[in-house]
Amino acid sequence: MNTTIVSFFTSNLGIEVTSLQAFLIFAFACFIVVNLCAVIGGLGTYAERKISADLQMRIGPNRVGPFGILQFLADGVKLVLKEIIIPTQADKMLFMVAPILCMVGVFATLAVVPFSSGFVLSDLNIGIFYLLGVSSLVGVGIFLGGYSSNSKWSMLGGMRGAAQIISYEVPVTLCILSIVVMAGGLSMTTLVEGQGGLPHQWYIFHNPFTFIGFFVFFIGILAETNRAPFDLPEAESELVSGYHTEYSGMAFSFFALAEYVEVFVVCGVASALYLGGYKVPFDLGNGVLISNITGAPPIVSNGIGQLLQAGSFFTKTFALYYIVIWIRWTLPRLRIDQLVSLCWKYLTPICIFNLIAIAIWMWAFEGHSVYDLFTTWLHSLGGGGGH
Amino acid sequence: MSSFNLDVYMPVLILVAFAVVMVVGVLVVGILVRPNNPNDLKLSAYECGEEPVGTAWSNFNIRFYVIALIFIIFDVEGALMFPVAVVFKKFNEIGEGTVVLASLLLFISILIEGVVYCWKKGDLDWVRSYQLPETEKEEGK
Numbered sequence: 001m002n003t004t005i006v007s008f009f010t011s012n013l014g015i016e017v018t019s020l021q022a023f024l025i026f027a028f029a030c031f032i033v034v035n036l037c038a039v040i041g042g043l044g045t046y047a048e049r050k051i052s053a054d055l056q057m058r059i060g061p062n063r064v065g066p067f068g069i070l071q072f073l074a075d076g077v078k079l080v081l082k083e084i085i086i087p088t089q090a091d092k093m094l095f096m097v098a099p100i101l102c103m104v105g106v107f108a109t110l111a112v113v114p115f116s117s118g119f120v121l122s123d124l125n126i127g128i129f130y131l132l133g134v135s136s137l138v139g140v141g142i143f144l145g146g147y148s149s150n151s152k153w154s155m156l157g158g159m160r161g162a163a164q165i166i167s168y169e170v171p172v173t174l175c176i177l178s179i180v181v182m183a184g185g186l187s188m189t190t191l192v193e194g195q196g197g198l199p200h201q202w203y204i205f206h207n208p209f210t211f212i213g214f215f216v217f218f219i220g221i222l223a224e225t226n227r228a229p230f231d232l233p234e235a236e237s238e239l240v241s242g243y244h245t246e247y248s249g250m251a252f253s254f255f256a257l258a259e260y261v262e263v264f265v266v267c268g269v270a271s272a273l274y275l276g277g278y279k280v281p282f283d284l285g286n287g288v289l290i291s292n293i294t295g296a297p298p299i300v301s302n303g304i305g306q307l308l309q310a311g312s313f314f315t316k317t318f319a320l321y322y323i324v325i326w327i328r329w330t331l332p333r334l335r336i337d338q339l340v341s342l343c344w345k346y347l348t349p350i351c352i353f354n355l356i357a358i359a360i361w362m363w364a365f366e367g368h369s370v371y372d373l374f375t376t377w378l379h380s381l382g383g384g385g386g387h
Numbered sequence: 388m389s390s391f392n393l394d395v396y397m398p399v400l401i402l403v404a405f406a407v408v409m410v411v412g413v414l415v416v417g418i419l420v421r422p423n424n425p426n427d428l429k430l431s432a433y434e435c436g437e438e439p440v441g442t443a444w445s446n447f448n449i450r451f452y453v454i455a456l457i458f459i460i461f462d463v464e465g466a467l468m469f470p471v472a473v474v475f476k477k478f479n480e481i482g483e484g485t486v487v488l489a490s491l492l493l494f495i496s497i498l499i500e501g502v503v504y505c506w507k508k509g510d511l512d513w514v515r516s517y518q519l520p521e522t523e524k525e526e527g528k
Contacts, residue, residue, distance in 0.1 A: 023401070026398055026401060027401060027405070030398075030401060030402050030405045031405070034402075034405060034406060034409060080413075080417050080420060080421065081420055081421055081422075082421060083421055083422045083423060083424070083425075084414075084417075084421065085425065085429060085430065086430070087430050087431065087432050088427075088430045088431065089431070089432050089439070089442065090432075096414070099410075100410050100411060100414075103406060103410045104403060104406045104407055104410060107402065107403070107405075107406035107409075107410075108399065108402060108403050108406060110402065111398065111399050111402050121398060121402060122396075122398035122399055122402070124396070124399070129469060130399075147444075149432070149443075150432060150442055150443045150444060151432035151433055151434070151443055152432075152434065152443045153433065153434075154443070155443040155444075155447070159447060159448075159451050162451070162455070163450075163451045163454045163455070166454070166455060166458040167454055167458060169458070169462060170458065170461045170462065170465065173462065173465040173466075174465060177465065177468055177469065177472050178472075180469065180472040180473060180475075181472045181475045181476070181491075182476070183476070184473065184474075184475065184476025184477055185473060186473060240433065240435075245433055246432065246433060249417070249421060250413060250414055250421075251414070254410065336513060337513030337514055340454065340511070340513050341511065341512070341513065344457070344502075344505070344506075344511040345506070345511055348461075348502060349502060352495060352498060352499055352502070355491075355495060356492065356495055359475065359488055359491050359492070360488065362475065362476070362479060362484075363479060363485070363488045366479065367476065367479065
């Protein structure tokens with residue numbers, strides 16, 4: 001089992017490394033992943049504007065670069081050049097700590113995101129548990145941002161953000177629990193390896209309860225990342241811009257970037273838990289098969305396999321990302337009482353029921369999926385008819 | 388196996404340190420390029436163009452605290468259920484499924500009890516309907 005990205009490199013290249021070299025390899029991988037995800041977050045803002053323009057029959061950004069794709073770089077440069085205003089009434093230290101907490105919380109979750117079977121920065125044995133814990137840092141950052149500004153709008157936004165993020169953590173935790181019951185492990189690769197490349201082998205189609213569970217989980221992560229229709233913490237039509245009303249320049253952009261990277265991370269987790277993650281159909285992600293077909297040396301075929309896996313992961317993740325943006329520009333915002341009652345009176349009971357049902361399913365059918373049961377039933381029919 | 392001796396959690400620490408350095412670095416380096424000319428009006432809290440009245444750090448709607456209290460109970464419960472969930476499959480495979488299913492159901496029944504209790508108490512309603520005692524109703528008339 002590969003535990004970190006370093007052991008993946010060493011086992012593939014067949015070299016021994018000292019701890020200093022391991023540190024350097026890992027630092028390089030961290031550099032790549034953090035920057036890649038920062039760019040994905042930046043492109044997220046571009047995608048948001050472009051897709052919203054599409055949905056509203058506008059053109060959207062189209063001046064900077066081809067199709068305006070460099071718009072996020074222009075925005076970034078502009079934001080760096082803007083003054084950071086710290087209100088006199090504010091708690092100055094917490095005011096600057098809040099956006100940093102948000103960003104660090106999001107980047108720390110990248111450690112366990114399974115891009116492919118080898119490319120996980122650190123495949124912790126408590127991966128999904130770690131992710132649940134660390135992603136709460138974002139909630140702390142949002143609340144601190146709202147509180148430390150000492151502005152009424154920020155305070156309202158921060159309070160709403162805290163209430164919303166912690167409320168929806170309960171259904172999300174219960175959904176993850178039901179997947180853990182099926183997979184029998186907490187590390188991200190264990191969760192993905194329990195599934196297959198083809199849709200009927202995914203956990204979403206494993207049994208009817210996981211199918212419901214996926215939608216509950218998706219609603220939960222929409223709320224966790226403060227995306228519409230759950231964007232009450234930054235409701236621009238009522239709270240000016242909520243918890244980041246007083247922020248400007250880079251400090252503001254950290255909140256925005258953290259939100260977009262977090263959406264990417266949670267979409268990746270949703271695809272890993274329910275949609276087969278990095279799994280490729282017909283075991284093509286496995287290097288052995290490719291080298292059998294093409295006769296390429298194992299290092300090349302392994303690389304191709306990993307690339308295919310990463311492609312599978314990113315395709316699913318970006319499809320979910322698109323749906324998240326689509327939902328934002330389609331649905332109106334919820335009221336705070338609707339938000340709380342949706343979480344506690346609908347999603348939580350559904351999740352508890354799902355968890356019980358999945359546990360009983362796993363116990364009664366010995367872990368077989370609906371598809372398995374259906375095919376064995378067909379076989380028994382065919383066998384009976386043949387005689 | 389290879390000879391490096393990084394613990395599994397060292398990478399996480401490195402990643403977090405990397406993120407902190409990057410984020411703080413951008414803020415610090417930004418000092419060189421961004422302007423800094425504050426004035427009193429600019430530094431006042433935004434209140435739709437009016438002069439801010441009082442501080443925002445005052446009493447707040449009690450509902451938010453109730454939600455936080457309920458959350459703590461449920462989150463602890465969820466965290467306690469993880470060990471059972473992890474061994475569920477293993478126990479099922481060695482034929483001890485009934486034991487682990489029973490213990491999981493025990494945990495969930497405590498959770499259900501919590502939901503029902505909070506629901507009955509009306510803690511899950513954002514707007515609580517206060518029913519006045521009979522005597523006060525009559526006085527109100």
